[in-house]
Amino acid sequence: MDETVYLILENGRVFEGKRFGFSGEATGEIVFTTGMCGYLETLTDPSYYGQMVVQTFPLIGNYGVIPADFESAKVCVKAYIVREWCQEPSNYRSEGSLDTFFKEKGIIGICGIDTRELTKVIRESGVMNARIASSLEEKDRWMEKIRSYRITGAVSAVSCKQITEDKAEDERYRVVLWDFGAKQNIKRQLLRRGCTVVTVPGNTTAEEILSLCPDGVMLSNGPGDPAENTGIIEEIGKLCQARMPVFGICLGHQLLALSQGAKTFKLKYGHRGANQPVMDLKTKRVYITSQNHGYAVSGEDLPSHMQVAFQNANDQTCEGISYEGMPAFSVQFHPEAAAGPQDTMFLFDRFLQLMEQNSPQKVQ
Numbered sequence: 381m382d383e384t385v386y387l388i389l390e391n392g393r394v395f396e397g398k399r400f401g402f403s404g405e406a407t408g409e410i411v412f413t414t415g416m417c418g419y420l421e422t423l424t425d426p427s428y429y430g431q432m433v434v435q436t437f438p439l440i441g442n443y444g445v446i447p448a449d450f451e452s453a454k455v456c457v458k459a460y461i462v463r464e465w466c467q468e469p470s471n472y473r474s475e476g477s478l479d480t481f482f483k484e485k486g487i488i489g490i491c492g493i494d495t496r497e498l499t500k501v502i503r504e505s506g507v508m509n510a511r512i513a514s515s516l517e518e519k520d521r522w523m524e525k526i527r528s529y530r531i532t533g534a535v536s537a538v539s540c541k542q543i544t545e546d547k548a549e550d551e552r553y554r555v556v557l558w559d560f561g562a563k564q565n566i567k568r569q570l571l572r573r574g575c576t577v578v579t580v581p582g583n584t585t586a587e588e589i590l591s592l593c594p595d596g597v598m599l600s601n602g603p604g605d606p607a608e609n610t611g612i613i614e615e616i617g618k619l620c621q622a623r624m625p626v627f628g629i630c631l632g633h634q635l636l637a638l639s640q641g642a643k644t645f646k647l648k649y650g651h652r653g654a655n656q657p658v659m660d661l662k663t664k665r666v667y668i669t670s671q672n673h674g675y676a677v678s679g680e681d682l683p684s685h686m687q688v689a690f691q692n693a694n695d696q697t698c699e700g701i702s703y704e705g706m707p708a709f710s711v712q713f714h715p716e717a718a719a720g721p722q723d724t725m726f727l728f729d730r731f732l733q734l735m736e737q738n739s740p741q742k743v744q
Contacts, residue, residue, distance in 0.1 A: 385490055386516055387461065387498075390508035390526050394516065395498055400465060401482025401489035407522075407529050408432040408458030410510040411674065412499045414653030418719030423457055423487075424450040426538035426561030427630065427672045429603035430531035432459040432510055436499050436653075441466040444474025445481045449718070451563040456538060456603075459488040459512055463495045488512055506648040507674060534604030535560045535612070535631075539582035543592075546577045553595040553735050556580055560602030560612070560631050565716040569728050570598065583611070586618035596625035596735040599632025601714065606634035606644050606675055613638045620706050625738045627731040628710030630673055636710045637701055641683040647697070650674035651712075654720035657693035658700075658713055666693055669713035670720030676712065677701065707738035 383403070387395040389410065412434040413422060419440050422433060440462040465478055482489050490512065502508070509529045511522050538561040546567060552574035557567060560582050567577050578592055582602070589597060597619060606613075617639040620626065628636040634644050651671040658669045679688040679698030690700030690711060700711040715724040 383514075386513045387490060387493065388511045388513055388516070388519055388522060388526065389501065390510060391501075391505055392523070393501060394519075395493050397461075397490040397493040399489070400479045400491055401460070402486045404486070404488055405511065405513050406432070406459050406488050407509065407511045407526055409507060409529070409531060410434065410461075410502065411507055411650055411652055412436055412495075412502055413672070414655060415670075415720070416654070418654065420446055420449045421451050421563075421718055423455050423460065424452045425563060425672060426452050426454075426456045427601050427603045428457045429534045429538050429561065430458055432461060432512070433457045434461045434495055434498055434502070435463075436495055438463040438495065439466060440464070441478040442469055443471035444469030445476045445478060446471070446473045447475060448473070451565065451718075452538070454538075455485045455487050457487065459490065461490045461493055461495065461498070463491065463493060465489065465491050502649050507650060531604050532608065535582045535602050535609055538603060540579055541581060543581070543584075544579045546571060546579070548574045548576045550574050551576045553732065554578065554593065555735075556589050556592055556594040556597045558582070558584065558589070558597055558599050558632070560600050560609075560635070562600035562602070563714070563716065565718045566598065566600060566629065569716045569725070573728060573732055575732075582609075584615075586615045586622070589619060590622060590624070594624070596627065596731060598731070599626060599628035599636055599710070601630035601632060601672070603631070605646070606631055606638060609635060620708060623707060623738065625731070625734045626708040626710075627727070627734070628708070629716070630712060630714060633701065633710035633712050634675060634677055636708060637677040637686070640686060640703070642686060642701075643678045643681065644675050645678055646675050647673075651692070654717065656713060658690050658724075659693050661689060661691055667723040668721045669699075669715075669724060670717030671713045673712060707734050709734070
């Protein structure tokens with residue numbers, strides 16, 4: 381706990397802190413999230429693969445470790461950076477502390493960092509790479525490796541490896557969840573609405589998905605640069621040609637858009653947290669949403685059959701797309717957010733309506 385550790389940023393800045401959790405060194409892309417709670421969901425969200433996460437909220441760990449709240453079986457962050465972590469959590473559901481949990485999972489933690497200043501640096505300079513080191517003796521040697529770090533093969537690293545099926549108690553629909561790094565609450569929301577969920581790996585083909593006879597397909601969230609997934613993008617295009625009802629969330633939203641001829645770009649510092657305002661351009665209503673993404677779909681030059689449906693109220697970036705001539709829609713934010721606002725949970729019901737109106741199984 382008293383061991384000094386250094387956070388070396390790609391731009392040369394160095395922050396000094398204290399180590400907790402696993403003892404080691406690591407290199408990754410450093411990002412910040414503004415959520416005031418939900419740190420367990422953040423740690424287990426596959427969308428953070430390859431990234432060091434900075435929590436802007438100053439105290440983390442006060443309600444301990446609660447496995448029932450995990451979004452996946454793994455801790456996906458490269459490292460975790462906080463101002464202060466709670467050594468004695470107090471919650472009747474808690475099964476341990478972050479320090480012990482990190483040691484078990486091999487995750488490096490840093491506390492005592494001025495996270496306010498660190499966040500300002502990332503906002504002003506943009507997302508960058510960083511390294512956690514035990515000393516500064518080899519800082520110059522590490523700078524080249526820090527700058528050359530890239531997150532690659534992210535979807536294949538976090539996606540499931542085999543097909544699984546979760547039966548709904550009162551089955552109304554059969555949905556394929558295409559797993560690019562899916563959060564568990566997506567599955568929970570579908571099951572709650574009477575959807576039997578068949579989860580398939582990211583490298584599954586459109587032909588294989590159609591052979592499962594689904595009423596609809598959910599394109600999940602996930603990590604990395606969406607444009608890297610050329611094979612998946614091609615298969616999504618084939619799925620759309622078959623007029624399969626599709627709902628995309630986060631990375632799934634980006635991949636669906638790319639399959640239809642849109643473009644994506646990297647944001648300066650991304651949207652991560654549970655307080656992102658999003659406007660429905662049709663109703664002009666603003667919703668508060670939970671988000672976790674570093675890339676966005678360019679809404680300025682969309683193909684003619686695509687329209688921006690939701691827009692970020694802060695920076696006016698595309699937050700959702702509606703499609704003409706195909707039963708599909710997608711959003712950049714997380715309607716299933718846990719922990720987070722549930723303002724847009726109705727989108728799951730919209731997906732059910734889409735399946736009712738367009739599913740090949742229902743038409744038969």
